[in-house]
Amino acid sequence: xxxxxxxxxxxxxxxxxxxxxxxxxxxxxxPADNIPDxxxxxxxxxxxxxxxQKQQLLQGMAKLQASLxxxxxxxxxxxxxxxxxxxxxxxxxxxxxxxxxxxHEREIGNGLKLLQQGQERADQLLKGEAPWTQKTGLVVRxxxxxxxQTVQPYSLVIPDSYTFAGKSDYRCDxxxxxxxxxxxxVNFISQQQRSRGQYTPANTIVLHPYGRYSNAFKFAGExxxxxxxxxxxxxxxxxxxxxxxxGFSMGxxxxxxxxxxxxxxxxxxxxxxxxxxxxxxxxxxxxxxLNPTWYxxxxxxxxxxPGYALNLFHCPTVAYSGEIDSQKQAADVMEIALKKVGIxxxxxxxxxxxxxxxxxxxILIENKMDSLAKVGRQRVPRxxxxxxxxxxxxxxxxxxxxxxxxxxxxAQIDARLHSRNxxxxxxxxxTAFSLKMNAxxxxxxxxxxxxxxxxxxxxxxxxxLSDRSWHVSFHKTGDTWKVGPxxxxxxxxxxxxxxxxxxxxxxxxxxxFVSPSGTCASPVVDKWVKSEMKHAIVHWxxxxxxxxxxxxxxxxxxxxxxxxNLVLWxxxxxxxxxxxxxxxxxxxxxxxxxxxxERHFSAAHHAPILIFPNPLNPKKYVVLNSGFTYREYAYxxxxxxxxxxxxxxxxxxxxxxxxxxxxKVVDANFFDENxxxx
Numbered sequence: 001x002x003x004x005x006x007x008x009x010x011x012x013x014x015x016x017x018x019x020x021x022x023x024x025x026x027x028x029x030x031p032a033d034n035i036p037d038x039x040x041x042x043x044x045x046x047x048x049x050x051x052x053q054k055q056q057l058l059q060g061m062a063k064l065q066a067s068l069x070x071x072x073x074x075x076x077x078x079x080x081x082x083x084x085x086x087x088x089x090x091x092x093x094x095x096x097x098x099x100x101x102x103x104h105e106r107e108i109g110n111g112l113k114l115l116q117q118g119q120e121r122a123d124q125l126l127k128g129e130a131p132w133t134q135k136t137g138l139v140v141r142x143x144x145x146x147x148x149q150t151v152q153p154y155s156l157v158i159p160d161s162y163t164f165a166g167k168s169d170y171r172c173d174x175x176x177x178x179x180x181x182x183x184x185x186v187n188f189i190s191q192q193q194r195s196r197g198q199y200t201p202a203n204t205i206v207l208h209p210y211g212r213y214s215n216a217f218k219f220a221g222e223x224x225x226x227x228x229x230x231x232x233x234x235x236x237x238x239x240x241x242x243x244x245x246x247g248f249s250m251g252x253x254x255x256x257x258x259x260x261x262x263x264x265x266x267x268x269x270x271x272x273x274x275x276x277x278x279x280x281x282x283x284x285x286x287x288x289x290l291n292p293t294w295y296x297x298x299x300x301x302x303x304x305x306p307g308y309a310l311n312l313f314h315c316p317t318v319a320y321s322g323e324i325d326s327q328k329q330a331a332d333v334m335e336i337a338l339k340k341v342g343i344x345x346x347x348x349x350x351x352x353x354x355x356x357x358x359x360x361x362x363i364l365i366e367n368k369m370d371s372l373a374k375v376g377r378q379r380v381p382r383x384x385x386x387x388x389x390x391x392x393x394x395x396x397x398x399x400x401x402x403x404x405x406x407x408x409x410x411a412q413i414d415a416r417l418h419s420r421n422x423x424x425x426x427x428x429x430x431t432a433f434s435l436k437m438n439a440x441x442x443x444x445x446x447x448x449x450x451x452x453x454x455x456x457x458x459x460x461x462x463x464x465l466s467d468r469s470w471h472v473s474f475h476k477t478g479d480t481w482k483v484g485p486x487x488x489x490x491x492x493x494x495x496x497x498x499x500x501x502x503x504x505x506x507x508x509x510x511x512x513f514v515s516p517s518g519t520c521a522s523p524v525v526d527k528w529v530k531s532e533m534k535h536a537i538v539h540w541x542x543x544x545x546x547x548x549x550x551x552x553x554x555x556x557x558x559x560x561x562x563x564x565n566l567v568l569w570x571x572x573x574x575x576x577x578x579x580x581x582x583x584x585x586x587x588x589x590x591x592x593x594x595x596x597x598e599r600h601f602s603a604a605h606h607a608p609i610l611i612f613p614n615p616l617n618p619k620k621y622v623v624l625n626s627g628f629t630y631r632e633y634a635y636x637x638x639x640x641x642x643x644x645x646x647x648x649x650x651x652x653x654x655x656x657x658x659x660x661x662x663x664k665v666v667d668a669n670f671f672d673e674n675x676x677x678x
Contacts, residue, residue, distance in 0.1 A: 089118025176247030536627025
């Protein structure tokens with residue numbers, strides 16, 4: 001505790017020094033943004049577009065749209081796959097014009113240039129040509145997101161050494177950009193066509209994800225990174241064993257998150273500044289007094305990195321901070337967390353440097369990253385350490401966490417291969433796990449018996465197969481470990497990877513807003529439902545840069561039920577789908593009341609919010625009356641962008657929705673590991 005207090009005082013002083021040295025740093029966020037009832041709009045409203053230029057933009061958009069319509073009629077699969085490379089230009093300008101997101105007069109000219117570039121690509125593609133796919137240097141491309149079927153941009157730096165007809169694979173560095181409240185699609189694409197960024201290592205493809213704007217690459221921003229990387233792999237020869245994550249400022253925060261959540265995917269991580277957790281950063285940097293609920297504290301563990309520090313055993317990490325940068329706090333916190341698990345962190349510090357990368361430090365960093373790239377990641381390490389707070393991030397190398405005793409409490413699996421055909425496993429807060437090695441990966445003996453010792457209990461396991469693949473599962477019955485996956489009763493629900501909640505998880509995969517065809521019995525509820533649905537649609541576009549798909553309850557077919565998470569708005573009497581499933585939910589809801597266990601709430605002025613496996617298709621979620629759960633106040637600082645509600649909540653609508661909550665939260669909790677009320 002004494003050390004922690006000294007640390008807070010020290011970093012607070014550093015913050016003050018940095019503020020004096022770099023006042024511009026405070027324009028993005030700071031103590032002025034700590035008033036929940038007084039929240040500035042992010043992004044701010046842009047300039048008015050003069051009528052002449054507006055008409056030019058509209059004409060360019062119409063022409064490009066006509067070309068896109070023609071391209072979409074093509075039966076050529078190659079042309080279809082390249083349409084997003086064209087459509088990103090149209091969507092960027094459409095959004096900037098429709099939502100007044102040209103933030104400076106010069107950006108209007110950039111919008112006109114983007115339309116010209118998009119039209120040039122469209123004309124080329126209509127001829128069956130796509131020269132940008134064979135171009136080195138700066139290349140902007142796009143993909144169609146599974147989340148909301150919108151095209152999203154990403155940028156690449158293709159090295160001059162890249163040979164399009166060759167066979168060798170290339171190193172790939174992901175670079176996460178910093179906070180930019182004006183980073184519209186127009187500005188992102190324009191900037192990425194001018195700048196190569198902080199680092200351009202030799203013979204390396206550098207991927208710059210957009211991350212769906214300025215959310216620290218969380219939630220849909222996180223999925224954007226993974227989808228952009230997959231698109232890059234489809235279009236270029238990437239060496240899976242030589243991919244790294246890097247970033248600075250907000251991008252440094254993203255780097256920490258990707259490093260601890262997906263540690264086994266990268267040959268190295270290079271986070272700079274940023275933040276690595278929520279409470280201390282908001283205290284030191286934001287000067288914010290926090291008063292979180294118990295479940296908000298638990299949900300910080302989604303993106304707070306210190307508790308996951310042991311995962312960095314699998315991801316060599318080179319941290320950077322400026323000596324007088326307040327955001328050095330992020331690396332200091334992680335250095336302490338790593339020390340607790342026995343790892344000494346490499347922390348390069350730019351002398352007398354505020355919020356930037358010192359040129360001498362840059363050389364040291366590049367030397368280390370180049371050396372790590374030569375070695376590459378270790379696909380089948382003999383020792384594996386997996387720490388998790390949620391089944392969302394449940395895999396490390398050949399170890400997979402299948403079930404937990406309690407979600408949002410730290411779980412751990414330590415596994416080690418021994419030379420005598422023995423595997424040792426130690427677990428904490430784990431009820432099921434699997435060990436899997438793909439063909440050719442298993443170093444275990446195929447001939448002799450194989451013994452797996454789990455928490456001190458010896459179990460004979462299946463041996464590797466003739467192709468040197470190996471797969472075995474274990475589950476816990478009471479306090480006893482057994483070989484094989486857990487067996488569940490037909491129809492029994494269990495939390496599992498990507499079906500574990502909380503509410504915000506529904507918006508990291510394909511989702512559809514389902515609007516009611518009827519009216520809620522309570523006018524208060526009806527008004528709130530309409531307002532909250534409108535809020536969710538507007539803010540999905542505003543903060544995650546997508547167009548939410550909206551369908552009437554009467555239009556939902558088996559196709560949508562099979563393919564998407566359904567976000568149902570309304571009440572049982574107003575939405576036919578809610579009426580169909582309400583009897584199969586743990587929370588009861590009728591015209592008169594909402595019943596949660598032994599608690600009763602008047603349906604006249606209360607509404608439930610929840611996430612649950614869809615009774616019509618338990619492989620997907622159903623959500624009642626909620627978009628993503630953090631609101632406008634959280635936009636002011638990326639560290640605040642964490643879930644505000646767990647698996648379910650009851651909202652008292654007599655308190656109006658505000659910038660933090662959708663009303664007064666009178667009850668909220670997680671479901672247990674079988675999706676039952678606790």
